Amino acid sequence: MAGTPFSQQVLKPTNAAKRLGVYLPATPPEFQERGVTRAELEELEKNPPEWLADLRRNGPHPRPVVAGRLGISIAGLARGGVTDPLTTEEIDALRADPPEWLVREREIAAKVREEEDRQAAEAAGKAARSERRTTRRAEG
16 A cells, blocks of 8 residues: 655644644745645754744744643633733743732642652552562562
8 A cells, every 4th residue: 555655744734833833823824825744844843944933932822832831731721811822922921920810720730740740650659569570470
């Protein structure tokens, strides 16, 4: 079964923008209107043109990027009433003087991370104990 080589597979503009971490409506029209091959995407990541470097630096940024820069979840953004993309300047202003909702969402995010870390440590401990039992049985 002959298919398109992986590097020549075409990504839709929405997926390419998502991969690049940029807000699609802020990209140039030619980027929005045609697909991007995986090879072209890789080239954009390695050698970003000025429009891409500027978007990454100044925004507007898509929600996943905004949430990451604020240290909260995308759901937390929605709960805080942030539904539109934000610029770097707007994100920096929120970080400099966090509103009550952002403080609350950061606390929630910290608790979630703590719980995820606890569960990962617990799983790693169980895996290590299981490995020791398996090793003992194999030696015995």
